[in-house]
Amino acid sequence: MQKYNVYIIGGGIAGLSAARYCKKFYPAARVCLFEASNRLGGRCGSYFDKQLNVWLDYSVHAVLKANSEAKKLWGNKVYHSPCFLDFDSGKITGAFKNIPSVGLAMFNTPFDLISKDALKATLFQLFPFWNAGKVFFSQNNLQQTLVSPQFQYVDEIYYNHKLCAIEAKIGKAQKLVFQHRAITLSENDVVICALDNLNACKILDIPKLKHSAIINIHYLTSTEITLPRQLPFVGVVGNTPVQWISVHGNVLSVTISHADICFSDSETLARDVWRDVCKIRGVCAAFVPPHRVFKFPRATLLMDDDNIMLRPHNALSSFKNVFLAGDWTMHYLPCSIETAALSGKRAAKVAMQYLKKK
């Protein structure tokens, strides 16, 4: 049987999902993954914080119960209906009274800027009503629970392999040029480029898209904190940058969406946000516990009409043996674990169809 090499560039969720589906659609394929950094997971990463003596995720992730691809990667979780607190009145309020906040959380884009086409596509594809609203929040170890289980679908992993260029002839990629080595492609090789948009457009002829920031702050509290209704997370609406609070053991995490305006110094931000958290919990803000602030200026795409128009409509690139994956490649869908996983599945499908035609 003919042996095919699948070279996946980028070890985020899109690249890992592509590996999973390449193995499923074509078990004989040799799947090699090249990652620029020294870990897989991309924006879904964790580390052990030696000072705080606790595992932390760089970014807190929420997934909807309706996200079936995310579920395949992550397994079944306990999902809860979110509860929203009004920051100003301190009262619990309903999700449907807070559509702009829910929109901001899902799209990381102010509600009035969100493309109507994106809203429609998301409602039908990612947020079907029979599962509406049930959410799971990551609990400080995306690496172990989400990323590491995917290693089984990859035959070879090459860390610290940053792709710098693709050399091509007559519309077909011939060579992958990494910082310290190059790989010449044979007739039976395909490439799945699963990079984030900024890095992808340094290598391929694709548009550079606008992004929106997210900030996560983790506080290590001295005792386990409980939230209203004993939920592991709550949404917050009103006059505060705090949008989600989630708790896991002694770690309380705050998410600030579309955080482009919050790039003040981290200490001031951590102090101000802790004051708001204490007000929400109805306790007095005596001192700020040990904390970590993670700022992601390019967390997800801005979901406005301009960006939507520029996003790819399929997995094809300008080279016939190179296929695109990545959360930004899925035209109308907001950047998410589900979208990244769907993009990997689509790229694997198209790449395998290309190989079968040969």
Ligand SMILES: Cc1cc2nc3c(=O)[nH]c(=O)nc-3n(C[C@H](O)[C@H](O)[C@H](O)COP(=O)(O)OP(=O)(O)OC[C@H]3O[C@@H](n4cnc5c(N)ncnc54)[C@H](O)[C@@H]3O)c2cc1C
């Ligand atoms: C703070 C934050 C909060 C988020 N919250 C949520 C949430 O609540 N729910 C949700 O579903 N999603 C959330 N997301 C979005 C989600 O994390 C992303 O949509 C998803 O992880 C994107 O995966 P990806 O594989 O497309 O891209 P990435 O994770 O960016 O992966 C790209 C990979 O390519 C590698 N790479 C880059 N350049 C090169 C190169 N030249 N050569 C080789 N490798 C390269 C990178 O190192 C990286 O590993 C959040 C993101 C952030 C940052």
